Amino acid sequence: MSRSWALGLLLCVPALAFARSKPPPSAPEPVVAPAPPPDPLAGPPVVLPAVAFVPPAPEAAALTNQVPVWVIPSPTLPIFTIVVTVPGGSQLDAVGKEGTAALAMEAMRHGAGALSGPAFAAEVERRGLTIDGAAGADGSYLMLSGPSDQLAPGLDLLADLVLRPQLKGGEVKKARELLIAGLQQNLAEPAYVASRTANALYWGKDHPYGRPTDGTTVGLKKAAPGDVKRWHKAAWQSGGATITAAGDVSATTLIPLLNARFGAWAAGKAVLPSVPAAPAHVGEPIYLVDAPDSAQTGFYVAFPGLKIGAEAEATTHVGTVALGGTFTSRLNALLREKRGYTYGVRAAMESMVGGGTLVVRTRIRTDVTAPALVDLLGELDGIRKGITPEELVKAQGAARQDVVASLESQGGTAGLFAGYLSTGRPASALAAEMAAVAAVETAAVAPAMGAWDQAKAVFVLVGDRKVIEPALRELGFTNLTVVVPP
Amino acid sequence: MLALLLTAAWASEPKIPFERYELSNGLQVILMEDHHLPQVVVDTWYRVGSKDEVPGRSGFAHLFEHLMFMGTFRLPGSGFDKLMEAQGGWNNAWTMEDATNYYDVGPPNLLETFLWMEADRMQQLGEAMTKEKLDLQRDVVRNERRQSNEDRPYGMVEIELTTAMFPPAHPYEHSVIGSHADLEAASVEDVQGFFSSWYVPNNASLVVAGDFDPVTTRAWVEQYFGTLARRDLPARTAPAPTTRPQKASVTITDQVDFPQLNLFWHSPAKFETGDAEMQLVADLLGAGESSRLYRRLVDGGFAQEVDVFQYGLQYGGVFGVSVIPMAGVSVEKIEGMVTEELLLLANAPPTPQEMERLRNQHAIGTFEELEPLQNRAESLNRYWAYTGTPDWLGKDVARFAAAKPEALSAAVAAWLKADLASRIVVTPEPPAAVEVKQ
Structure with missing residues (x-):
């Protein structure tokens, strides 16, 4: 198996031969060199089968107003995390006011209940608590974490944010300025620009998933305090809301605390816009965004993907891991470890409630952008033919390890299960998904990999146009269109 | 267990x-x-x-x-x-x-x-x-x-x-x-x-x-x-302590929309006397929305981002303050405000409420950091490498719990003097004029 192992055997053979050819007994006893001790590192040890792992199942309960609650107790440390989700997110942003949801989520934390923005922040931090939150295309969340002896006061503050945010004009203005400044900073990053541009091109600029969840400068400027209040009123209703708790908490103690604070959360449910299918993409040009003098080119390629919970989720997942989900995946092995073109490359599933994409993202050295694209296309051709049994086992092991890693922290545990609860899946969903991945067979993967079809994909490259465009044309990529990011 | x-x-x-x-x-x-x-x-x-x-x-x-x-x-x-x-x-x-x-x-x-x-x-x-x-x-x-x-x-x-x-x-x-x-x-x-x-x-x-x-x-x-061979290590000589920066001022141009002010000072070595106090000073000034510089600069509408850190190493540390101003606010104005806040802290210790926040935030941060198994493994190695024993978590937590407000002021007065700072300013330039890149 290894060169030194073979060398060890060769060294032993002459020693044995010498021992067998020793002189007759009457002759003086020769000094026989002892055989060298076996090399303890000669070969890798045998790996025994992994012990079965069954993830924890949450305790399911509900508040008096029917808001579902999952609790995953883990009293190993005196800390907890609670996640509240609602189905309203940036899909509720009015056209032309992209960023309203992001602005509202930022402004909510700038004053709630009887406390002004600074007083609220001081109260949270004085108690060792943290409250984070964000809006995505399919929903919004707030996450409270802290020491377990601060659970009740933490829930008071969380309830103020959910039910009684002040959303004052001055705080909205301040939040808007911070978001616009942050957006301008992000727009200097090629990788961010690539993903933002590709989403708009893949879904369409007016599609709920095509509009940037963090908004646009124009949209953020147009979103007035009244818009922010309207968004909050529409999005943060109890209908469709969920609560997930993990850590040093139990359902017995938590449910009464939650009922006292969220039990009167008014009924009502956000009216969500329909999510149309993505437009078909056939033979589209490669889209270029000019980033003059950039040392690397940001790649983001979007292919047709799956909705959350789709039937082919498990098979697509293992194939995607084989393509670009681990260090030894096909793309990373070629573009980083063989070619040295990049620091890393990833393929991933981006699944949402109403649809999804399969994506490849990386940053490639500017001068090898064109040959890297050739390599990428070659690997896409390869993955469509399926994966090997070894790649299947690797992907299954990685999936299991990902779950274990999430369960290591209370935040990871609460976030993992909040994802299932907020999308209407049962308490057994995690175990069922793990079982489905473990049951995937090699032959079943190839059909799902047909989705990695470059003819139906949107390619976006953000880089130094004066360098990469001639190189792309020279290698035959002549269907190029220069675009401006949204 | x-x-x-x-x-x-x-x-x-x-x-x-x-x-x-x-x-x-x-x-x-x-x-x-x-x-x-x-x-x-x-x-x-x-x-x-x-x-x-x-x-x-x-x-x-x-x-x-x-x-x-x-x-x-x-x-x-x-x-x-x-x-x-x-x-x-x-x-x-x-x-x-x-x-x-x-x-x-x-x-x-x-x-x-x-x-x-x-x-x-x-x-x-x-x-x-x-x-x-x-x-x-x-x-x-x-x-x-x-x-x-x-x-x-x-x-x-x-x-x-x-x-x-x-x-x-x-x-x-x-x-x-x-x-x-x-x-x-x-x-x-x-x-x-x-x-x-x-x-x-x-x-x-x-x-x-x-x-x-x-x-x-x-x-x-x-x-x-067990069979791997021990070998003598190359001799190392600890450098002389350094308190003064080599360059008082550096300017970098970059493809950014806003300038950035960075102020750096020499500071205590990792786990050495004063390291915990300087970490608490960093938190007091820049950790969270109730920190002093966040409230003064970000809440005040002068800056979009504030970052303050104490980075302790074996032979000494670096204390840093980085601020990205809002459009139209000069780095000089920001620098003046930072200097005022440092003087204020050097002359008057943090309030009991501030110390309560610092200790609670630090404690919860430590425990959340240690949740993943790999982080705990790494912390044992880190303690071993820097202190000579892996059994140092208790002492680590205790040094923060025991820090006195007066000690924070004294640390600022001793380490963060205006004439001991190195100032690195990033200024926006048109793409064609970007420097420092290779």
Whole structure:
């Protein structure tokens, strides 16, 4: 198996031969060199089968107003995390006011209940608590974490944010300025620009998933305090809301605390816009965004993907891991470890409630952008033919390890299960998904990999146009269109 | 069994249970059981980092870290990654000024494999090195520099910081990532010499953490690492203490929309007297929305971002304040406000409410940081490397709990004097005029 192992055997053979050819007994006893001790590192040890792992199942309960609650107790440390989700997110942003949801989520934390923005922040931090939150295309969340002896006061503050945010004009203005400044900073990053541009091109600029969840400068400027209040009123209703708790908490103690604070959360449910299918993409040009003098080119390629919970989720997942989900995946092995073109490359599933994409993202050295694209296309051709049994086992092991890693922290545990609860899946969903991945067979993967079809994909490259465009044309990529990011 | 024994009272002394022993070749072994999840971690800490690089080879310790995954005679090519990933394991590594750390994470049935692989490369990585391997990882590292520094807004500050703060030939005078020219100059002989000098059992500590049987694990550690040879380490000379920066002012141009003000001072070494106080000063000024600089600069509408840190190292530390102003606000105005806040703190200690916030935030931050098994394994190695014992979590927490408000003011007065600051300003430039990039 290894060169030194073979060398060890060769060294032993002459020693044995010498021992067998020793002189007759009457002759003086020769000094026989002892055989060298076996090399303890000669070969890798045998790996025994992994012990079965069954993830924890949450305790399911509900508040008096029917808001579902999952609790995953883990009293190993005196800390907890609670996640509240609602189905309203940036899909509720009015056209032309992209960023309203992001602005509202930022402004909510700038004053709630009887406390002004600074007083609220001081109260949270004085108690060792943290409250984070964000809006995505399919929903919004707030996450409270802290020491377990601060659970009740933490829930008071969380309830103020959910039910009684002040959303004052001055705080909205301040939040808007911070978001616009942050957006301008992000727009200097090629990788961010690539993903933002590709989403708009893949879904369409007016599609709920095509509009940037963090908004646009124009949209953020147009979103007035009244818009922010309207968004909050529409999005943060109890209908469709969920609560997930993990850590040093139990359902017995938590449910009464939650009922006292969220039990009167008014009924009502956000009216969500329909999510149309993505437009078909056939033979589209490669889209270029000019980033003059950039040392690397940001790649983001979007292919047709799956909705959350789709039937082919498990098979697509293992194939995607084989393509670009681990260090030894096909793309990373070629573009980083063989070619040295990049620091890393990833393929991933981006699944949402109403649809999804399969994506490849990386940053490639500017001068090898064109040959890297050739390599990428070659690997896409390869993955469509399926994966090997070894790649299947690797992907299954990685999936299991990902779950274990999430369960290591209370935040990871609460976030993992909040994802299932907020999308209407049962308490057994995690175990069922793990079982489905473990049951995937090699032959079943190839059909799902047909989705990695470059003819139906949107390619976006953000880089130094004066360098990469001639190189792309020279290698035959002549269907190029220069675009401006949204 | 709980891996982290805590009581509800933050002031009590937390402890990570472990057992430590030393092999005859000097390798430190630390075993930490935690059967909460079916997972093990092998964390190997080598006490060598960028401070040990020779002139003209900046970035070499980090480049070497990459080369540790390029195969041995027994496990050639990318066998290291393939073997562990085939069974659901994964790994990573990092390099800093003082140390290089490697960790393997996976299901318990991979533990023996992890130990074998780490011992294998500790023994023969150097002799299996080739120019092809070196050239490949040289390219990867240079891509990392482009991604992490050159193409990242404000990313060149950390490169400029080292020469601004430390004198020529000081161990911290160059960046961990290194220069393109020095990376290009590295040879196979450099790799083999570095390996032979520093990658020896008596310069390493090995933490095994997670769901394992200690008796079996001890036997494996002895079997795989016990025959590795001890070697004398190169002599090190600690540099003279440095209190004054080399450059009072540096200006960098970059493709950004807003300028950035950075102020840096020398500060206490890691875990040394004053280190905890300076970390609390950093938190008081910049951690959270109720921190002083956040309220004054961000809430006040003058800045969009404030970052304050204390970065302690073996031979000293660096304290930094970074601020990105709002459009139309000058860095001079921001600098004036920062200076006022520092003077205010130097002359009057934090309030009891502020101290309560600092202690609570620090305590919860410590425990959340230690939730992942790998972080706990790494912390045992870090404590061992810097303090001489892995059993330092309790003392670490206690030094923050015991810090007096007056000591924070005294630390500011002693370390953060205006004439001891190095000022690095990033100014926006049109793309064609960007400098410093290679």
